[in-house]
Amino acid sequence: MSSGYPLDRRPVKLLIVDDSNIVRRRIERSQQFDDLQVVGTAANGFEALELARRTDPDLVTMDLTMPQMDGIECITQLVKLKPAVRILVISALADKATAVEAMERGANGFLNKPFSDRQLNEAIAELMY
C-alpha cells in the first residue's frame, strides 16, 4: 500500500509487541505500507521497553495480556521513555473500560483481536498517515 507521502520521507519504524509468535508474524506479514520498517518484535513489556530504547520506534503495536509485564504497564512506561511514539493496542480484551484505560495511559488507537488484514492496515493508517 502506498502511503502517498513524499519519497524522501524516512521510514516509519515499527515495533511489534505480542506474546504470540503467530500474531507477531501475522502483523509483520499483513502490514502493507511501503515505508513501514519492522525494527523489532517483543514477547512482553520488558522486552518491548528494551527494544524501544535501542530502536527508537515511531509506532508500536501493543498486546495487553502478556506475561512478566502486561501491555498497560508497558504503555505507561513507554510514553515516559518515548513521548512521541504512537501506540496501537491490538488485544482480545473487548470491553470499553480496557480501551479507555489504555488510551488514558497513552495509547493512540485500539484494535480488537481477531482482526482482518484490512482492519489492521486501516488502524495503522489512521495513526501514521
Added chain:
Amino acid sequence: MLREEELKTFVDGTTRYFEVAAQQPATIGSPYLLEGEAAMHDYTGMINVSGKREGVVYFTAPRAMLTVLLMKMQESDFSHESMRDLVGEVANTISGNARRDFGHDFVISVPSVFSGEKPQIPQPPGARAFVIPIHWRSHSAKLVVSLT
C-alpha cells in the same frame, strides 16, 4: 453460576474467531453440560478466569485441524511450538472477547498450554462446565467453558 444464555457470548466469540482469523466460518454444535472430564485433543489452550467469575475456558483441538488453520492464516511454521502458540491464542482471543459482555471484572490470565500430558483442570465449587462443539472443514474441536 454460568447460565445457558451466557454461553452465547462464547459461541459468538468462537464463530467470530474462525470467520476472521481463518476466513472460513465454523459450524458450532449445540452446547451441552459436561459430566465428568472432557476428552482432550492433541493441543489444549487454557485461560484461568478470576474476578467477577471464576473458572476456566479452554480450547482443545487436534493437530490436523491446527495445521489447516495455520495454513489459512498464511503461516509456514507448523512446528509443535506453533501449535501450542495457536491454541493459546484462540483461547485468549475468545476469552478476551467475552469481556464485551461480562465486563472489565472478567479477568483472564495468560494462556496455559497442554500437549501430550493430561491437563489439570481447576474446577471451582459451584462452577458448571459446558462444552461447545466446533466443526470446521472436516475437523472437530471443543471450547469448554467452566465458570461460576
